[in-house]
Amino acid sequence: MKSFIPVYQPDLSGNEKAYVNECIDTTWISSKGRFVTEFEQQFAKSTDVSFAVSVSNGTVALHLALLALGVGPGDEVIVPSFTYVASINAIHYVGAMPVFVDIEAESWQMDCKQVERCITTKTKAIMAVHLYGHPCDMVILQQLARQHKLYLLEDCAEAFGTKLYGMHVGNFSDVATYSFFGNKTITTGEGGMVVTQNVELDSEVRHLKGQGLKAGREYWHDIVGYNYRMTNICAAIGLAQLERAEGFLKCKQNIAQYYLRQLADLPLTMQVIQQGAWHSWWMFSILTDTTVQRDALRKHLLDAGIETRPLFNPVHLMPMYNQEQILPISENIASRGVNLPSWPGLTIEQLQRIVAEVRVFFKREYSKL
Numbered sequence: 001m002k003s004f005i006p007v008y009q010p011d012l013s014g015n016e017k018a019y020v021n022e023c024i025d026t027t028w029i030s031s032k033g034r035f036v037t038e039f040e041q042q043f044a045k046s047t048d049v050s051f052a053v054s055v056s057n058g059t060v061a062l063h064l065a066l067l068a069l070g071v072g073p074g075d076e077v078i079v080p081s082f083t084y085v086a087s088i089n090a091i092h093y094v095g096a097m098p099v100f101v102d103i104e105a106e107s108w109q110m111d112c113k114q115v116e117r118c119i120t121t122k123t124k125a126i127m128a129v130h131l132y133g134h135p136c137d138m139v140i141l142q143q144l145a146r147q148h149k150l151y152l153l154e155d156c157a158e159a160f161g162t163k164l165y166g167m168h169v170g171n172f173s174d175v176a177t178y179s180f181f182g183n184k185t186i187t188t189g190e191g192g193m194v195v196t197q198n199v200e201l202d203s204e205v206r207h208l209k210g211q212g213l214k215a216g217r218e219y220w221h222d223i224v225g226y227n228y229r230m231t232n233i234c235a236a237i238g239l240a241q242l243e244r245a246e247g248f249l250k251c252k253q254n255i256a257q258y259y260l261r262q263l264a265d266l267p268l269t270m271q272v273i274q275q276g277a278w279h280s281w282w283m284f285s286i287l288t289d290t291t292v293q294r295d296a297l298r299k300h301l302l303d304a305g306i307e308t309r310p311l312f313n314p315v316h317l318m319p320m321y322n323q324e325q326i327l328p329i330s331e332n333i334a335s336r337g338v339n340l341p342s343w344p345g346l347t348i349e350q351l352q353r354i355v356a357e358v359r360v361f362f363k364r365e366y367s368k369l
């Protein structure tokens with residue numbers, strides 16, 4: 001009996017259990033405790049940023065980042081439509097308008113030429129999303145932001161470990177965010193991080209996430225804040241994950257290289273790595289020729305006990321954001337894409353099985369012609 005291969009599965013086999021037990025044994029289970037501070041410090045160190053603020057998930061991390069920059073009603077934020085819906089929702093939460101741009105066909109990242117064309121007097125910020133672990137062209141985006149006096153944000157939820165010209169993503173903008181959902185490269189169950197090089201933004205995010213409590217005065221709140229704090233239990237898991245992050249990234253690199261090698265001769269399209277980019281391969285993704293073929297491949301794999309996911313649906317098509325806009329590349333790529341299992345613990349036998357089933361599918365497809 002062949003076992004089921006999920007599309008993702010966190011690896012919690014390091015110090016996760018010991019650290020969580022420490023939280024319980026010491027009763028430090030809420031949002032104070034040593035793991036919160038240590039996780040923030042180690043995270044800042046491992047991604048080369050000055051400040052890291054832990055929060056309860058990646059969506060609220062984006063919300064706080066936008067609030068701390070003062071983005072609000074009347075402002076426009078330029079963002080790719082081809083992303084997870086949370087990037088756009090956060091813009092909506094602060095009362096700003098998302099302005100959707102298409103993606104580049106090779107990298108699947110936001111098209112910088114379109115970003116430039118979308119800048120108006122209302123534009124306040126550009127939100128770059130490093131989708132599936134490949135970096136956006138931050139050099140051009142930095143130039144545009146500087147030239148037009150715009151804030152630059154990076155949604156690094158899918159890009160832990162991603163680099164551009166040797167520098168970690170999250171370093172190219174005013175403020176950047178991460179998610180530690182269960183299927184992200186490092187996880188805390190639910191969790192997120194806001195990172196910045198700017199001490200004032202760091203203080204502002206801390207102020208906002210802790211109910212607007214004024215430092216040095218008990219129960220005195222000088223703004224309407226939020227409770228977006230991470231628990232010590234989540235941070236304990238996060239710290240244990242960080243200890244093994246290099247290993248996770250290495251495994252994901254090997255998995256991607258294996259898929260690239262073994263699927264190279266099939267009629268599939270993959271993300272093309274751009275100059276200067278170091279891809280962290282959050283989710284290895286392939287494009288078939290058509291949607292019909294994509295759906296048939298997914299069904300074939302599922303019948304063989306292999307879970308897959310479709311790529312994200314472009315957000316400009318969803319009812320709450322529908323602007324009757326056409327973004328042809330996003331719509332086309334989203335309609336043909338599949339995420340293959342991409343978690344670091346996949347064994348060589350499991351990878352061989354996945355590749356073999358993809359090959360069986362195409363053999364059958366082409367014998368029909």
Ligand SMILES: *Cc1c(COP(=O)(O)O)cnc(C)c1O
Pocket residue numbers: 057058059060083084086087129155157158178179180181190191192
């Ligand atoms: C996962 C993800 C988020 C949101 O993170 P949560 O922790 O699930 O709230 C935001 N943006 C992108 C691109 C993501 O993939």
